[in-house]
Amino acid sequence: MAEQQPILQMQGIHKRFPGVVALNDAQLRLFPGEVHALMGQNGAGKSTLIKVLTGVESCDAGSITLAGKPIRAESVLEAQALGISTVYQEVNLCLNLSVAENIFIGRFPMSRFGIDWKTLQTKAMAALAALNVDIDVTLPLSSYPVAIQQMAAIARALSTDAQVLILDEPTSSLDEDEVGRLFDALRRLKARGIAILFVTHFLDQTYAISDRITVLRNGEFEGEYAAAELPRIQLISKMVGRDIDEAAFARQAGAEIAPAEDEAPFLAARGLGKLGSMRPIDLDIRAGQVLGLGGLLGSGRTETARMIFGIDRPDSGSTQIKGASVNLHSPRKAIREGLAFCSEDRKTEGIVAELSIRENIILALQARRGVFRFLSVRQQRVIADEYIKQLGIKTSDSEKPIGQLSGGNQQKALLARWLATEPKMLILDEPTRGIDVAAKLEIMDLVKAQCRKGLAILFISSEMSEVLRVSDRIAVLRDRQKIGEIAGNDADEPGIFRMIAGGEA
Amino acid sequence: MKAMRYINPRTLPLVVTTALFILLFGFGAVSYDAFLSPQVFVNLIIDNGFLLVVAVGMTFVILAGGIDLSVGSVVALSTMVTAALVQHHHWSIWAITPLVLIIGCAFGLLHGVLIQVFRMQPFIVTLGGMFLARGLCYLISIDSISITDPTYTALSEYRLPLGAETAISLSGVIAIVTLLVGVYIAHYTRFGRTVYAIGGNERSALLMGLPVARTKILVYVLSGFCSALGGILVTLYMLSGYGLHAIGFEMDAIAAAVIGGTLLTGGVGFVAGTLVGVMILGVIQSLIAFDGSLSSWWTRIAIGFLLFLFCLLQRLLERSKLGKK
Numbered sequence: 015m016a017e018q019q020p021i022l023q024m025q026g027i028h029k030r031f032p033g034v035v036a037l038n039d040a041q042l043r044l045f046p047g048e049v050h051a052l053m054g055q056n057g058a059g060k061s062t063l064i065k066v067l068t069g070v071e072s073c074d075a076g077s078i079t080l081a082g083k084p085i086r087a088e089s090v091l092e093a094q095a096l097g098i099s100t101v102y103q104e105v106n107l108c109l110n111l112s113v114a115e116n117i118f119i120g121r122f123p124m125s126r127f128g129i130d131w132k133t134l135q136t137k138a139m140a141a142l143a144a145l146n147v148d149i150d151v152t153l154p155l156s157s158y159p160v161a162i163q164q165m166a167a168i169a170r171a172l173s174t175d176a177q178v179l180i181l182d183e184p185t186s187s188l189d190e191d192e193v194g195r196l197f198d199a200l201r202r203l204k205a206r207g208i209a210i211l212f213v214t215h216f217l218d219q220t221y222a223i224s225d226r227i228t229v230l231r232n233g234e235f236e237g238e239y240a241a242a243e244l245p246r247i248q249l250i251s252k253m254v255g256r257d258i259d260e261a262a263f264a265r266q267a268g269a270e271i272a273p274a275e276d277e278a279p280f281l282a283a284r285g286l287g288k289l290g291s292m293r294p295i296d297l298d299i300r301a302g303q304v305l306g307l308g309g310l311l312g313s314g315r316t317e318t319a320r321m322i323f324g325i326d327r328p329d330s331g332s333t334q335i336k337g338a339s340v341n342l343h344s345p346r347k348a349i350r351e352g353l354a355f356c357s358e359d360r361k362t363e364g365i366v367a368e369l370s371i372r373e374n375i376i377l378a379l380q381a382r383r384g385v386f387r388f389l390s391v392r393q394q395r396v397i398a399d400e401y402i403k404q405l406g407i408k409t410s411d412s413e414k415p416i417g418q419l420s421g422g423n424q425q426k427a428l429l430a431r432w433l434a435t436e437p438k439m440l441i442l443d444e445p446t447r448g449i450d451v452a453a454k455l456e457i458m459d460l461v462k463a464q465c466r467k468g469l470a471i472l473f474i475s476s477e478m479s480e481v482l483r484v485s486d487r488i489a490v491l492r493d494r495q496k497i498g499e500i501a502g503n504d505a506d507e508p509g510i511f512r513m514i515a516g517g518e519a
Numbered sequence: 520m521k522a523m524r525y526i527n528p529r530t531l532p533l534v535v536t537t538a539l540f541i542l543l544f545g546f547g548a549v550s551y552d553a554f555l556s557p558q559v560f561v562n563l564i565i566d567n568g569f570l571l572v573v574a575v576g577m578t579f580v581i582l583a584g585g586i587d588l589s590v591g592s593v594v595a596l597s598t599m600v601t602a603a604l605v606q607h608h609h610w611s612i613w614a615i616t617p618l619v620l621i622i623g624c625a626f627g628l629l630h631g632v633l634i635q636v637f638r639m640q641p642f643i644v645t646l647g648g649m650f651l652a653r654g655l656c657y658l659i660s661i662d663s664i665s666i667t668d669p670t671y672t673a674l675s676e677y678r679l680p681l682g683a684e685t686a687i688s689l690s691g692v693i694a695i696v697t698l699l700v701g702v703y704i705a706h707y708t709r710f711g712r713t714v715y716a717i718g719g720n721e722r723s724a725l726l727m728g729l730p731v732a733r734t735k736i737l738v739y740v741l742s743g744f745c746s747a748l749g750g751i752l753v754t755l756y757m758l759s760g761y762g763l764h765a766i767g768f769e770m771d772a773i774a775a776a777v778i779g780g781t782l783l784t785g786g787v788g789f790v791a792g793t794l795v796g797v798m799i800l801g802v803i804q805s806l807i808a809f810d811g812s813l814s815s816w817w818t819r820i821a822i823g824f825l826l827f828l829f830c831l832l833q834r835l836l837e838r839s840k841l842g843k844k
Contacts, residue, residue, distance in 0.1 A: 090726065090728070091728045094728065102726075106720075106722070106723040106726045106727070107720070107723055107727070108715070108716045108719035108720045108723050108724060108727075108786070109719060109720065110715060110718065110719035110720075110786035110787050111712070111715055111716055111719055111786075115712060115716075119712055119713070119716055119727060119729065120709075120727055120728050120729050122709055122712070124709075127707060128703065128706075128707025128708050129706070129707045129708065129709070129712065170727070
């Protein structure tokens with residue numbers, strides 16, 4: 015790469031949130047006419063870095079220079095005025111306004127009689143033509159698919175004479191063709207000398223469009239590389255922070271008796287997919303087995319779980335439970351078939367902090383029984399105490415508000431809630447997020463113990479080592495499709511990462 | 520109108536409303552001999568001019584995703600302030616009119632600030648304003664005040680001739696001018712488009728750097744202004760001020776806007792549609808008046824059904840749109 019001057023340079027960026035250091039000496043350089051991918055795992059500090067750059071957050075220390083001049087944007091508008099525009103994952107436009115208005119609102123061309131609609135249309139057409147989009151700009155934005163809306167958002171971002179364009183996961187709701195069109199547009203922008211910062215979780219896309227890659231890890235700058243000179247496997251190892259080839263990750267091999275494979279699986283999904291969310295996937299989840307879903311963030315783990323549980327309705331494929339075809343069109347139906355879903359976001363979707371541990375544990379069971387078959391407080395207490403003992407929830411008694419428990423114990427109570435419904439299959443989405451290591455190990459052992467009782471478990475975690483530790487089999491996902499399945503005993507972390515990196519194993 | 524084309528797929532409710540109006544008017548023309556005269560048509564505007572003025576303000580509020588329940592009370596307060604000042608204190612109309620308009624704007628400003636700055640619900644804030652303004656009426660007088668001032672009576676009786684046998688009142692003219700200004704504001708000013716943007720998606724409007732706070736407050740000020748102006752027209756029409764004037768008027772204004780194709784969730788609709796909405800309410804009233812045997816409460820029943828119908832229509836349109844995607 016030729017030695018040129020970066021248009022934008024961020025150096026020594028520190029940002030501390032209460033209790034966490036989000037960015038520690040992070041840096042980033044953007045060059046004109048280049049697409050720069052910002053990579054890193056969840057919590058690596060990508061979004062914080064972008065927020066600092068676009069003025070949403072201020073940094074505690076560090077310098078940002080744009081075209082050699084130090085800048086410090088205090089708001090998105092100020093950043094925009096400086097020439098830094100951002101397009102967010104969800105389209106932040108007004109669907110009820112016309113495409114042309116969306117591109118120029120706030121900067122309408124005015125004539126003597128007010129808004130000059132004619133000039134507005136011409137300008138909007140020209141702005142979209144620069145992105146190779148030719149549509150009727152007088153129609154409301156809602157009449158176009160997300161991809162076109164995304165283009166309108168980019169056109170808007172560029173209409174302020176942006177020098178730096180930040181795309182925060184712009185492709186997450188686009189299909190392949192649409193991504194292709196977006197990339198064409200980006201290439202045109204590159205040719206115009208605009209510096210583009212591209213944030214994505216899709217490895218394929220990173221390599222398809224990027225010239226340069228900056229990797230962040232745990233809020234620190236890991237390195238900046240030319241995309242062409244960084245093999246995928248190395249990129250992944252830099253993101254996860256382990257040298258995969260050398261990492262000898264010993265699996266805790268237990269002498270577990272895997273049930274006979276010829277037995278019909280408890281739940282069999284065939285070609286289950288949802289357009290724009292997950293490509294068709296086959297999964298067999300067996301009683302007494304843990305099926306792990308392995309993959310990087312954004313690979314479609316949670317989406318898969320949501321489809322199976324009926325939260326998102328798949329638009330293709332079928333599901334069988336114990337060989338009989340079922341249509342799990344809603345969580346209610348899924349619960350009736352014996353499924354339980356322990357969701358990813360403990361705080362917002364899981365616990366009710368103000369209620370007692372007992373009430374939290376009983377919640378799902380009572381819901382399943384219906385309001386009319388009310389469990390007496392005494393019955394409830396028996397059940398709650400039973401699970402508190404069985405799962406080792408550390409509390410003085412079952413009447414304490416659950417909000418007072420530690421994260422790990424809250425998670426156990428959640429687990430208890432679903433176990434109390436005596437499900438036949440349990441989906442655990444990130445059951446170990448945000449809790450300490452000892453609690454993680456405990457939770458994983460509990461999962462295994464439950465599994466041995468004949469429960470079918472679908473286990474999701476962003477920590478590959480955890481997936482490896484508990485799973486009997488692992489379905490590996492990448493870019494919203496299943497790329498393979500391996501038996502837990504044969505798998506090791508480097509192997510899975512090699513699979514994800516694609517055929518380099 | 521050129522601007523119409525911009526919101527093409529959403530014009531259907533307006534088209535339906537207009538068709539319904541023509542149908543109702545046609546029905547009247549066929550049923551009653553005297554119905555099909557220009558004067559009957561113009562009377563629709565004369566008799567509903569104040570509703571039109573208030574409904575224009577209401578349309579902006581609804582377009583921005585809000586609601587203003589205080590309009591009827593502000594109308595009543597305006598009639599009361601006008602009547603009291605002209606009858607008891609012999610103020611000039613040139614002093615009263617600006618004062619009343621300022622009071623209306625002040626009410627709107629209060630609503631807007633409470634809603635925007637203190638993040639309160641428009642429903643509850645303007646409900647408060649509704650009680651406040653209605654109560655203030657009785658502070659002035661608990662009885663109706665008739666206006667005998669010659670300027671007011673002259674203005675009330677003034678008719679601008681429109682051809683041979685047709686004439687329009689001053690309030691009719693003011694209503695039409697208000698409507699035209701409303702259409703202009705909605706479609707040809709930054710403020711108007713910002714109102715639509717806020718109604719469409721307030722968060723996006725903020726992120727697009729639009730003056731959301733200012734616009735939202737101004738929308739309520741505009742509604743307060745329109746209510747006060749409507750109050751002045753009511754005073755001219757009735758030649759009295761009374762705390763019981765315009766009871767339930769806010770609901771008529773909301774109904775006119777909704778029947779005219781404005782979506783209660785905000786962001787979709789036309790000021791011009793509100794005219795058709797008002798005219799439909801008016802034509803139903805005229806039909807019932809021409810019939811002579813029906814009680815005026817049949818108007819309410821008809822409006823009730825129409826509202827159901829239009830909300831249903833809008834919902835179905837939304838759904839068919841979603842289905843297509």
